[in-house]
Amino acid sequence: MPYRISPQAWSQLHHFASFPQTGISLRQMVQFGRNPNPGTILQAGTFLAEELPIRLAHRVKELDELPNGLNKMPSIVRVKDWYAQSFEELVTFPKPRLPKSIAAKFPSNPSSAPSTSASDPNGSGGGEGSGSNGKMIMDRTTTTNPVFDEMASMEDGAEEGEVAGRGASCATVSANGGNGSWTKKRVPLANRYYANLSGIEWPPEVIDYNEQFTRCLEKIKKRHDAVVTTVAQGVLEYKRAREGENIQADVQRFLDRFYLSRIGIRILIGQHIALARTSPSTPTTLDGDPLGDSSPGTAKAGTGGHEDPEQEQYVGIICTNTNVGAMAHEAIENARFVCEEHYGLFKGPPVQLVCPRNLTFMYVPSHLNHMLFELLKNSLRAVVERYGVENEESFPPIKVVVVEGKEDITIKISDEGGGIPRSEMNLVWTYMYTTAQSEDLDPDFNASDFKAPMAGFGYGLPLARLYARYFGGDLKLISMWVRARWRQAGRVYELTISSRPSFPRLTGRDTGLTAT
Numbered sequence: 001m002p003y004r005i006s007p008q009a010w011s012q013l014h015h016f017a018s019f020p021q022t023g024i025s026l027r028q029m030v031q032f033g034r035n036p037n038p039g040t041i042l043q044a045g046t047f048l049a050e051e052l053p054i055r056l057a058h059r060v061k062e063l064d065e066l067p068n069g070l071n072k073m074p075s076i077v078r079v080k081d082w083y084a085q086s087f088e089e090l091v092t093f094p095k096p097r098l099p100k101s102i103a104a105k106f107p108s109n110p111s112s113a114p115s116t117s118a119s120d121p122n123g124s125g126g127g128e129g130s131g132s133n134g135k136m137i138m139d140r141t142t143t144t145n146p147v148f149d150e151m152a153s154m155e156d157g158a159e160e161g162e163v164a165g166r167g168a169s170c171a172t173v174s175a176n177g178g179n180g181s182w183t184k185k186r187v188p189l190a191n192r193y194y195a196n197l198s199g200i201e202w203p204p205e206v207i208d209y210n211e212q213f214t215r216c217l218e219k220i221k222k223r224h225d226a227v228v229t230t231v232a233q234g235v236l237e238y239k240r241a242r243e244g245e246n247i248q249a250d251v252q253r254f255l256d257r258f259y260l261s262r263i264g265i266r267i268l269i270g271q272h273i274a275l276a277r278t279s280p281s282t283p284t285t286l287d288g289d290p291l292g293d294s295s296p297g298t299a300k301a302g303t304g305g306h307e308d309p310e311q312e313q314y315v316g317i318i319c320t321n322t323n324v325g326a327m328a329h330e331a332i333e334n335a336r337f338v339c340e341e342h343y344g345l346f347k348g349p350p351v352q353l354v355c356p357r358n359l360t361f362m363y364v365p366s367h368l369n370h371m372l373f374e375l376l377k378n379s380l381r382a383v384v385e386r387y388g389v390e391n392e393e394s395f396p397p398i399k400v401v402v403v404e405g406k407e408d409i410t411i412k413i414s415d416e417g418g419g420i421p422r423s424e425m426n427l428v429w430t431y432m433y434t435t436a437q438s439e440d441l442d443p444d445f446n447a448s449d450f451k452a453p454m455a456g457f458g459y460g461l462p463l464a465r466l467y468a469r470y471f472g473g474d475l476k477l478i479s480m481w482v483r484a485r486w487r488q489a490g491r492v493y494e495l496t497i498s499s500r501p502s503f504p505r506l507t508g509r510d511t512g513l514t515a516t
Contacts, residue, residue, distance in 0.1 A: 003085040005060075012091060013084065016057035026318065026362065026471065029271055033315035036275045038202040038210055042096060043106060044272055045213045049090060055265055056087040059258060067250060069241065075234030079227055086220040093216055096209040105200060214276040217269050227262060231255070232459055235432055247430055255431050259463060263470050267317070267364065274316035321360040322368065324402055324409060328353055331372035332400065339380040349383045349395035349415075351376065355402035361409060361499040367467045368497070371475070374460040375413050375493045376400075382417020382491065408473070409497045416490040419479035428477055429465065432458040464495075472498035 005013070032040060063080040064071055071077075235247065235255070247255075313320045336348040379398045387395055396416040403410045420428060427433045465475040478492045 003081050005081065005084045009084060009088055013057045013060050013087060016054050016087070016091075017061040019054050019057075021055055021058065022051055024268070030315045030318055030320060030362065033271065033275050033318070037200075038206045039105070039200055041210045041272075041276050042206050044275075045210060046096070048217070048268060048272055049093060049095075049213070052265065052268065053087050053090045055261060056083050056090070059261055060084050060087065062254065062258065066254060068238075068248070070234070070238045070251060073234040073237045073241075075230050075237060079230050079234065082223050082227065086223060089216060089220065093213065096205065098205060099203065102200075102203060102206070210276060214273055217273055221266070221269050221273065224262070224266070228259070228459065228463070231258065232432070239432065247432060252430060255462070256466065259466050260470060263466065271316040271318070278316075317364055317366065318362065319365050320362045322363040322365050324359045324361070324368070324411075325353070325355040325357070327365055327368045328355060328372055328400055328402065328411070331369050331376055334369075335373050335376035335380055338377060339384065342381075343384050343389050345384070345389060345392050347392060349380055349392075350397040351380075351400060352397045353400045353402075355400075356404055359402065359404055359409070361497075363471070363497065367471070371464045371467050371495060372411070372413075374464045375475075375495065378460060379413055379415035379417060379491070379493070382419075383415050384417075386416075386418040404499070407499060409499050411495040411497070413493040413495070414480075414490060419489060419491050420477075422479070425477075425479060429462050431462050468495055468497065 032044060060080055060083045063076060063083070066076065071080075235251070238251075239247070332351045332353060336351065339345065339348040376398070383395055383398065384392075398413065398415045401412045401414075403412070461475075461477070468475040473496045475496070476494045478494070480489045480492055
């Protein structure tokens with residue numbers, strides 16, 4: 001039976017959606033992931049059990065409030081139900097019940113966070129684990145809640161995506177419930193997401209909770225695999241209902257926010273699953289699966305034929321020494337394979353790679369692979385369609401040049417595929433816009449956004465730019481002209497990636513292009 005949002009679930013959704021989201025930096029995720037053990041996995045899992053429902057509730061509310069009938073499109077309703085179902089599974093997931101001796105070791109007790117449920121406004125947690133049965137609920141003066149933490153820490157004028165109040169060690173928040181007033185001190189974010197809990201013999205309750213919660217996240221992740229394509233189908237339904245009218249600016253902004261949020265949610269879930277399922281040095285995909293041989297268009301780790309003097313070091317899905325040259329080489333091979341399959345070519349257009357030897361930085365390799373793969377697909381298609389499949393022996397090369405700066409790494413991809421007409425340059429970042437023949441999306445399509453067709457989807461460039469901007473980078477496109485003939489010579493993609501690991505932050509704000 002299809003899931004439907006009940007009135008009680010709507011009440012909880014609106015309650016959670018009133019809370020701000022909490023940001024986590026890439027550095028914090030790596031710091032936590034270097035020393036995973038059942039205790040740190042439990043600490044992070046408890047944070048996700050508090051944070052993910054807030055993020056999911058924001059998305060459900062926004063999907064429900066889309067303008068001009070977009071919220072009524074069948075595919076949009078379907079995605080909204082997925083998010084609401086995942087939200088309900090998380091808010092109803094049982095809290096860990098720990099012995100007092102174990103619970104006392106956590107800076108933020110994972111079994112005692114006050115409830116954010118609309119049905120329990122006093123934050124009593126329903127009385128579970130009151131302490132009389134040997135289980136542990138901490139005193140209200142030391143409880144933690146992501147809502148209070150964020151409200152106390154976010155100051156006006158704080159830098160985007162950064163927890164403010166750096167000069168204060170704590171903040172105090174007061175609440176007045178039906179059972180009396182109480183005051184709590186804000187526990188720093190690092191102590192809610194990460195705790196150095198080593199040298200402890202963890203009881204079976206911790207191991208069991210971690211396993212059950214990881215399975216819950218795996219189920220949610222699988223449910224959301226087809227979100228990108230399903231939302232795209234909903235937008236296509238919307239355009240057809242409005243007889244091909246271009247997407248309005250407010251819908252474009254919504255899609256940017258929505259997909260940025262999805263990136264953040266999947267990073268949090270993928271990182272947790274990866275650390276819970278594998279050792280820190282095992283390479284994993286964004287979905288948290290151990291990496292092996294991957295099909296073209298999917299992200300994988302590897303050297304792509306290059307010899308690495310230093311083995312790649314993974315912390316979950318994050319690689320602390322991502323090899324740019326290896327990632328570029330792999331994306332080139334995958335994109336050429338897809339191009340050759342699509343056009344029936346024996347040999348696709350050649351790609352020349354110029355990259356400093358052994359250039360590495362901390363990043364999520366699957367993101368870098370995805371961005372490069374999408375840009376290379378566009379260039380390969382442009383070259384093939386301009387010169388024709390019958391001229392495969394004389395295709396001009398596509399050039400990929402990687403340059404390292406003080407704060408950034410810039411990757412320039414240039415082709416001679418004819419460029420983009422000047423009148424269409426403002427449309428290239430619009431969702432559902434494509435210079436190729438549009439492909440209809442199957443409503444039952446069940447693949448992640450890392451497996452895309454050769455062209456015609458209309459999401460490649462906008463999503464690639466979001467992935468770049470998410471961690472402080474950017475993507476630009478220039479259509480080059482040959483003055484002598486007054487015709488487009490080709491296009492140049494300039495992908496800029498921040499190489500400073502302190503910049504990336506999984507911020508929780510809903511403004512501009514920073515919402516996760």
